[in-house]
Amino acid sequence: MASQFDARGRLRHLVTLKDLSRAQLVELLDLADRFITPYGEFPARDxxxxxRTVANLFFEPSTRTRASFELAARRLGADVLSLDVSTSSRAKGESLLDTIYTLQAMQVDVFVIRDAQSGVPAFICDHVAPHVAVLNAGESHLNHPTQGLLDVLTMRRHKGGFENLVVTIAGDIQHSRVARSAHHALKTLGIGELRLVAPAALAPDPDEFAGATLLDNIEAGVRDADVVMCLRIQRERMEVSRNPDPADFHREFGLTPERLALARPDAIVMHPGPMNRDVEIAGSVADSRQSVITEQVRNGVAVRMAVMQTVMETLHG
Known part of the structure; x- marks a missing residue:
């Protein structure tokens, strides 16, 4: 894979958070912070x-992430092209690289890639021109770096730092690129304790989450936590026969008001979306005063603005 960094160590592509230093993460978070404005005010623009031209190539369905990237690019003044895979040349049999080369010939500067297959963003990094950046908008179960950034930004804005923070992520950990990217960022930022809660059938390989505590009991996972983030069951990534029953899952692992009461009184509740209410999270919890789910969405636009500005400064600054 082509390096995410240029010869001077600056961010050129963003495929994973795993290789970013603490200083690089903090720099992105600080820049994103400057793009956040209060509700009711005009959104930040720059x-x-x-x-420049940004092409969103979403070969896997998405609403939130695609809309967020598109708004972020437009608020930075870019021309934006968003391709629907159902009508794209790739669906007609054109190779992925031919699609990239065609769009590159139209002077696209940034490719935002989402794909259900592993390794696609990195593969594209290896083949784009030197003046072009690639951003990973979700890759299989492995990486979702901008989601990881917006999650830790939301935590930082509410909790200040990470050193003494207890973060619980509960749900389908095994198939979650969100959990993996959050783990990469939180580990680098010096998280106090990261707890991962999942039933045995949805538990991850412990080697993928070094330093995290793996649990199969939601009450133990939530107790005294500062942050509780719920994840939906990734049904599209598993055989139908392995899909848990929604009612059973909610009874055994859902975040209910009673379970949330075990967390610290000022704990925040998060969810990357889309939510399955009354499965991994009770509707009343999702709508409670402790929920910061809509803030995550707002912060996502700011994070994507920060990432795009950063890679463009690397390539053209």
Whole structure:
């Protein structure tokens, strides 16, 4: 895979958070913070990408992430092209690289890639021109770096730092790129304790989450936590016969008001979306005063603005 960094160690592509230093993560979070405005005010804008072109290539369905990247690019002044895989040339048999080369010939500067297959963003990094950046918008079960950034940004804005923070992520850990990217970021930022809660059938390989505590009991996982993030069951990534019954899952692992009461009184509740209410999270919890789920969405636009501005400064600054 081509390096995420240029010869001077600056961020050129963003495929995974695993290789970013603490300083690089903090720099991205600080920049994103500057792009957040209060609800009701005009969203932040910056001409950093004026004259540039961003192509969103979503070969896996998405609503939130695609809309977020598109808004982020437009608020930075870029021209935006969003391709629907159902009508794209790839669906007609054109190779992925031919699609990339065609769009690159149209002077695309940034490719935002989402794909259900592992390794696609890194593969594209190896083949784009030197002046082009690639951003991973979700890759199989492995990486979702901008989601990881917006999650830790939301935590930082509410809790200040990470050193003494107890973060619980509960749900389908095994198939979650969100959990993996959050783990990469939190580990680098010096998290106090990361707990991962899942039934045995959805538990991950412990080697993928070094330093985290793996649990199969939701009450133990939530007790005295500062942050509780729920994950949906990734039904599209498993055989139908292995899909848990929604009612059973909610009874055994769902975040209910009673279970949330075991966390610290000022604990925040998070969810990357889309939510399955009354499966991994009770609707009343999702809508409670402790929920910061809509803030995550707002923070996601700011994070994606920060990432795009950063890679463009690396390539053209």
């Amino acid at each position: 001409p950093a990408l004026a004259g």
